[in-house]
Amino acid sequence: MPTGKTELTIITESGRCSWARCIFCSFSKKPYLPEPDFNRLKHQLDAKLTRQFDTLKYLNSGSFLDQNQIPKDFQKYLIQKCLDLGIKQLIIESRPDHITPANLKLLKDANKNQKLKIYFALGLETSDNETLKKISKGFTTTDYQNAAALLKKQGFYIRTYLMANLPYTKDIQKSLDDSVNFAQKHTDTIAIINTYPYGYAPLFYMWLKKTWRPLDKSEFNTLVKKHRANKKIDIYYDDYISYPRFKNQTPLVGATKENLNNPIYDLWQDYIVRFYEKPEIKKYALFLPCAYRKPYSFSKTHKQIIRHLKSLPFYANLHHLMISNPGIIPREFETKYPFAHYDWPEWEETPGIKKQYLKTTEDRIQNYLKTHKYEKLFAYFKP
Ligand code: SF4
Numbered sequence: 546m547p548t549g550k551t552e553l554t555i556i557t558e559s560g561r562c563s564w565a566r567c568i569f570c571s572f573s574k575k576p577y578l579p580e581p582d583f584n585r586l587k588h589q590l591d592a593k594l595t596r597q598f599d600t601l602k603y604l605n606s607g608s609f610l611d612q613n614q615i616p617k618d619f620q621k622y623l624i625q626k627c628l629d630l631g632i633k634q635l636i637i638e639s640r641p642d643h644i645t646p647a648n649l650k651l652l653k654d655a656n657k658n659q660k661l662k663i664y665f666a667l668g669l670e671t672s673d674n675e676t677l678k679k680i681s682k683g684f685t686t687t688d689y690q691n692a693a694a695l696l697k698k699q700g701f702y703i704r705t706y707l708m709a710n711l712p713y714t715k716d717i718q719k720s721l722d723d724s725v726n727f728a729q730k731h732t733d734t735i736a737i738i739n740t741y742p743y744g745y746a747p748l749f750y751m752w753l754k755k756t757w758r759p760l761d762k763s764e765f766n767t768l769v770k771k772h773r774a775n776k777k778i779d780i781y782y783d784d785y786i787s788y789p790r791f792k793n794q795t796p797l798v799g800a801t802k803e804n805l806n807n808p809i810y811d812l813w814q815d816y817i818v819r820f821y822e823k824p825e826i827k828k829y830a831l832f833l834p835c836a837y838r839k840p841y842s843f844s845k846t847h848k849q850i851i852r853h854l855k856s857l858p859f860y861a862n863l864h865h866l867m868i869s870n871p872g873i874i875p876r877e878f879e880t881k882y883p884f885a886h887y888d889w890p891e892w893e894e895t896p897g898i899k900k901q902y903l904k905t906t907e908d909r910i911q912n913y914l915k916t917h918k919y920e921k922l923f924a925y926f927k928p
Pocket of ligand 1: 607
């Protein structure tokens with residue numbers, strides 16, 4: 546296991562990954578990323594790394610050895626700082642194409658006595674070359690093998706990242722098991738990650754189009770079960786799980802079928818039902834209507850409801866859940882897109898749409914309550 550007793554993870558943004566095309570990756574596709582700059586990186590590192598840790602993970606979404614991301618003088622500074630502080634293990638990441646004898650020389654020279662164990666995190670993701678091509682990984686298993694062999698020869702260590710449930714995979718169990726078997730021949734440790742994309746990643750749009758979807762906790766646990774006992778493997782279910790973020794934030798207006806079962810709403814409901822964990826303190830559900838004014842809590846009706854409820858001794862235990870055409874919306878998401886950017890003009894409703902609205906809403910409430918348990922359910926009805 547590479548991780549020691551104490552561990553610090555620093556995630557930094559510095560330049561853009563030289564590849565930036567993997568379909569599951571959002572970081573590399575952000576419209577703005579700061580230029581690589583020694584002083585900024587040093588300042589950030591000095592502020593975060595102030596004492597000894599057994600392990601430092603320094604992750605820059607791309608390649609530490611790529612000078613267009615991490616300048617050479619900072620590469621040297623980081624190694625020296627780790628040595629000065631007595632850090633035992635450093636984990637940095639790289640694509641195989643940046644792993645060359647010339648690029649490794651600086652790290653070798655700076656760590657002459659090998660007091661610091663330097664692990665290279667290689668994002669192999671899968672051992673299937675066809676899938677690597679389809680997810681636009683930009684290298685093959687042979688490139689990975691060559692990079693791993695060079696790293697070993699030069700005295701470095703290897704941590705291989707594999708992604709569970711990649712798209713274009715017929716049998717995700719077989720794919721993961723094969724990938725683990727393959728990687729074990731070349732690596733010191735393995736990290737298995739649950740694939741979960743964000744708004745800038747093409748894979749996020751596959752989720753939106755319902756051609757792929759991420760695994761929830763129980764599905765993921767079943768998939769990785771047989772690998773849990775392997776001491777060389779670390780398993781991460783929720784490191785990347787967060788609420789859905791959309792690049793385009795166009796307002797969704799109209800009482801139409803499209804605005805009832807809009808893929809954006811369906812994706813949110815999928816997230817809310819399968820990934821969202823309600824705050825523990827919220828023991829009682831309170832279903833509330835939506836409001837024209839957004840966010841809802843700025844509306845006259847919600848202001849009055851909140852003012853009255855606040856005097857209740859169990860107010861903190863009430864979980865406000867808005868029911869509207871986008872679905873069930875916990876209060877904490879009311880400012881997120883699209884919940885503050887839509888309108889459903891009731892006067893546009895046809896009898897057919899009304900019927901469909903009722904059925905869709907009934908299904909959504911049932912789905913929500915299947916996974917989120919409350920001691921009591923309350924509902925507010927307009928007088
Ligand atoms: S996953 Fe890594 S290699 Fe692929 S685009 Fe993102 S940062 Fe670059």
